[in-house]
Amino acid sequence: xxxxxxxxxxxxxxxxxxxxxxxxxxxxxxxxxxxxxxxxxxxxxxxxxxxxxxxxxxxxxxxxxxxxxxxxxxxxxxxxxxxxxxxxxxxxxxxxxxxxxxxxxxxxxxxxxxxxxxxxxxxxxxxxxxxxxxxxxxxxxxxxxxxxxxxxxxxxxxxxxxxxxxxxxxxxxxxxxxxxxxxxxxxxxxxxxxxxxxxxxxxxxxxxxxxxxxxxxxxxxxxxxxxx
Amino acid sequence: xxxxxxxxxxxxxxxxxxxxxxxxxxxxxxxxxxxxxxxxxxxxxxxxxxxxxxxxxxxxxxxxxxxxxxxxxxxxxxxxxxxxxxxxxxxxxxxxxxxxxxxxxxxxxxxxxxxxxxxxxxxxxxxxxxxxxxxxxxxxxxxxxxxxxxxxxxxxxxxxxxxxxxxxxxxxxxxxxxxxxxxxxxxxxxxxxxxxxxxxxxxxxxxxxxxxxxxxxxxxxxxxxxxxxxxxxxxxxxxxxxxxxxxxxxxxxxxxxxxxxxxxxxxxxxxxxxxxxxxxxxxxxxxxxxxxxxxxxxxxxxxxxxxxxxxxxxxxxxxxxxxxxxxxxxxxxxxxxxxxxxxxxxxxxxxxxxxxxxxxxxxxxxxxxxxxxxxxxxxxxxxxxxxxxxxxxxxxxxx
Amino acid sequence: xxxxxxxxxxxxxxxxxxxxxxxxxxxxxxxxxxxxxxxxxxxxxxxxxxxxxxxxxxxxxxxxxxxxxxxxxxxxxxxxxxxxxxxxxxxxxxxxxxxxxxxxxxxxxxxxxxxxxxxxxxxxxxxxxxxxxxxxxxxxxxxxxxxxxxxxxxxxxxxxxxxxxxxxxxxxxxxxxxxxxxxxxxxxxxxxxxxxxxxxxxxxxxxxxxxxxxxxxxxxxxxxxxxxxxxxxxxxxxxxxxxxxxxxxxxxxxxxxxxxxxxxxxxxxxxxxxxxxxxxxxxxxxxx
Numbered sequence: 031x032x033x034x035x036x037x038x039x040x041x042x043x044x045x046x047x048x049x050x051x052x053x054x055x056x057x058x059x060x061x062x063x064x065x066x067x068x069x070x071x072x073x074x075x076x077x078x079x080x081x082x083x084x085x086x087x088x089x090x091x092x093x094x095x096x097x098x099x100x101x102x103x104x105x106x107x108x109x110x111x112x113x114x115x116x117x118x119x120x121x122x123x124x125x126x127x128x129x130x131x132x133x134x135x136x137x138x139x140x141x142x143x144x145x146x147x148x149x150x151x152x153x154x155x156x157x158x159x160x161x162x163x164x165x166x167x168x169x170x171x172x173x174x175x176x177x178x179x180x181x182x183x184x185x186x187x188x189x190x191x192x193x194x195x196x197x198x199x200x201x202x203x204x205x206x207x208x209x210x211x212x213x214x215x216x217x218x219x220x221x222x223x224x225x226x227x228x229x230x231x232x233x234x235x236x237x238x239x240x241x242x243x244x245x246x247x248x249x250x251x252x253x254x255x256x257x258x
Numbered sequence: 259x260x261x262x263x264x265x266x267x268x269x270x271x272x273x274x275x276x277x278x279x280x281x282x283x284x285x286x287x288x289x290x291x292x293x294x295x296x297x298x299x300x301x302x303x304x305x306x307x308x309x310x311x312x313x314x315x316x317x318x319x320x321x322x323x324x325x326x327x328x329x330x331x332x333x334x335x336x337x338x339x340x341x342x343x344x345x346x347x348x349x350x351x352x353x354x355x356x357x358x359x360x361x362x363x364x365x366x367x368x369x370x371x372x373x374x375x376x377x378x379x380x381x382x383x384x385x386x387x388x389x390x391x392x393x394x395x396x397x398x399x400x401x402x403x404x405x406x407x408x409x410x411x412x413x414x415x416x417x418x419x420x421x422x423x424x425x426x427x428x429x430x431x432x433x434x435x436x437x438x439x440x441x442x443x444x445x446x447x448x449x450x451x452x453x454x455x456x457x458x459x460x461x462x463x464x465x466x467x468x469x470x471x472x473x474x475x476x477x478x479x480x481x482x483x484x485x486x487x488x489x490x491x492x493x494x495x496x497x498x499x500x501x502x503x504x505x506x507x508x509x510x511x512x513x514x515x516x517x518x519x520x521x522x523x524x525x526x527x528x529x530x531x532x533x534x535x536x537x538x539x540x541x542x543x544x545x546x547x548x549x550x551x552x553x554x555x556x557x558x559x560x561x562x563x564x565x566x567x568x569x570x571x572x573x574x575x576x577x578x579x580x581x582x583x584x585x586x587x588x589x590x591x592x593x594x595x596x597x598x599x600x601x602x603x604x605x606x607x608x609x610x611x612x613x614x615x616x617x618x619x620x621x622x623x624x625x626x627x628x629x630x631x632x633x634x635x636x637x638x639x640x641x642x643x644x645x646x647x648x649x650x651x652x653x654x655x656x657x
Numbered sequence: 658x659x660x661x662x663x664x665x666x667x668x669x670x671x672x673x674x675x676x677x678x679x680x681x682x683x684x685x686x687x688x689x690x691x692x693x694x695x696x697x698x699x700x701x702x703x704x705x706x707x708x709x710x711x712x713x714x715x716x717x718x719x720x721x722x723x724x725x726x727x728x729x730x731x732x733x734x735x736x737x738x739x740x741x742x743x744x745x746x747x748x749x750x751x752x753x754x755x756x757x758x759x760x761x762x763x764x765x766x767x768x769x770x771x772x773x774x775x776x777x778x779x780x781x782x783x784x785x786x787x788x789x790x791x792x793x794x795x796x797x798x799x800x801x802x803x804x805x806x807x808x809x810x811x812x813x814x815x816x817x818x819x820x821x822x823x824x825x826x827x828x829x830x831x832x833x834x835x836x837x838x839x840x841x842x843x844x845x846x847x848x849x850x851x852x853x854x855x856x857x858x859x860x861x862x863x864x865x866x867x868x869x870x871x872x873x874x875x876x877x878x879x880x881x882x883x884x885x886x887x888x889x890x891x892x893x894x895x896x897x898x899x900x901x902x903x904x905x906x907x908x909x910x911x912x913x914x915x916x917x918x919x920x921x922x923x924x925x926x927x928x929x930x931x932x933x934x935x936x937x938x939x940x941x942x943x944x945x
Contacts, residue, residue: 079652
């Protein structure tokens, strides 16, 4: 088995629109290794988020294949893909998408319950994660009582709930100010050091510069792949 | 499962106004649905209970006409004796019912029931003495409260009655009766004026012209044999007569006289159920549409399609369940009101109710609401189940 | 032309009361004629020309032969719509001969009712009073005088009205829930409009107008739906009870009543729903 955690092979994604098909991704090949830290940059509409969705098994490519630990994702059932996202992949969104009626604690606990973790295990893991992101004292607060940065940190804790090997972040600092965004990026650095593979899509170059490897996209293609 | 319900509960209370209105709506339709279920069999149950309480479970008539509307039985005494001799029969009571009028006021009509006072009577004595306790020389009379009030009668009063027995009313001489008691007659409606006396006195009321006739024979079967066996033996003995058990009477009434209420309860139950289903469907659909981003994110972080669909179903069950439970006492109060309205129908015995509770009504009610809750959740579950995750996330970011 | 009805018992009901024994037989040409109801003809498979024996007792001891000369549709009677209309019509002398028991004073010249058609129907009540006074023992009544039948329908009407109250209450709740959801969907739009300077009453007016349009459209649609289902209901009941009686009728009055009820309810619902929103703070409106 190779060290590749995730591999995209000649992946294309075409969206049929009323005005004509739109090619969001065109023949993209990419490999993410265990513990790698990748930043993806590019102008708006270049296909960054689409690539992230395809890598995260949230979307299915029109052609090509995505392999997660040598398993082709396209051949999996919807339930199997859900299981993959639940246990192996963590997702962080630009708009946080926390459940507003649950507390920070309950939001982090939710995926663990879904994965079948026992109550004691969940309690331990949730406390650990909230401490990790520096929000142990805000566990009982609802998202409406948290700042943007705090909400994003809760979202990151939720994404890490089931110890995923890969964390995907789509514009994680898009709704945050610079200082708060830096805090988030520092978290990603820690995660990377702790062995989690991280792929961050961002238009913020300061965020992208923290990644060990930078991919530049334009018009649905990877035009530059460098390691920093 | 507990966490699914908990999230569903929290989603519901997140919009308390909307959820509260949804529950209120279910209370309104649930109350009406509950009442229509009570109405669908209420009259039949109440009528059967009334027949059973009288204490006779088989009736013998001359024809299959509705009791008291057909021709009388001839040779009633001999027929009653023959039936009473059957081992399946415990008692037989000939009944004759005629109209009578007060001699002092010919517009004041009453119904006169003639029966053998030795047999268990089909009335309930509330004051005074029953016919069986009267002296042989008296013409004892039991009157109901309406008659006592309208004719200003009390126990010990005398009353002059003239029978309305044939075509020539003026020919029958009036008869003096002695009021010995006040009674309640099970088939009285709220305006009925009823009296009961001995069969012989009723014949005198009609100038002895009645001979040996009865409008019907009330039969009580022996507990060992039961009404069906007794009816079969009577039919075999007297095939030219019409023998019917209480069950058969109730069945006939439910197919004919009471059928209107069954029909209307069915129609209204269907309409209210559909209404409730529509309300919850709209509520849930709008609620889901407002949370698509959240739902897409939950799917993205790994919650399965089934999990989020079951969550929507749970929301439906919660709203319909809460409304359904609250609707029962509301429906109970509503049924009292509606029952009061319907019992004003002329000819409806006072002791009959239109809305009668039986335990399996609750089962039917719960089952119907469960079906409505599940049906209402189908469309929003479909939305959630078919949600394109990536497209929804993209749309949320753009919006 | 209106008729004055004396007493209640129709000739036809008398035959049901005495009990008819029908036996189909062949021949005598001099058998008197009668008409039978369609329901009786269908059930007993009788045709025009058949001979039947009528008797007032089940043993048919004093039965007489009659010839079926016609089959008629009984006048629908709302009081008896659920009952099988097994009836026949005879010439009065034949009925009297059949119903008499032969004994002296058996009332062979006795009938139950006389229907009177007046030259001027408007004087029916006065005529009835006059007649009652002149013929002691007879009760004369104009056909529109309230009696047990009237009170039955008064009660039924009251019952239906009670059901309508409950239905309207449920509908009002439904309507309010709908309006709350509709307004909630516009929450951000409303918030932005307020932020850029739109006055509360201006937005309220817009919402009310929208609510009124939705209400009118819904009421009209509901009315059309009711008109379409009216015939379905009537056809069902006509089939179920084998009667031409009409059970559901949507008149102009009923339609107007429905619209007059729906419109204020709809506008009130949208007013209440939007008012509760406009009372919130601006930022609460624009934020999720």
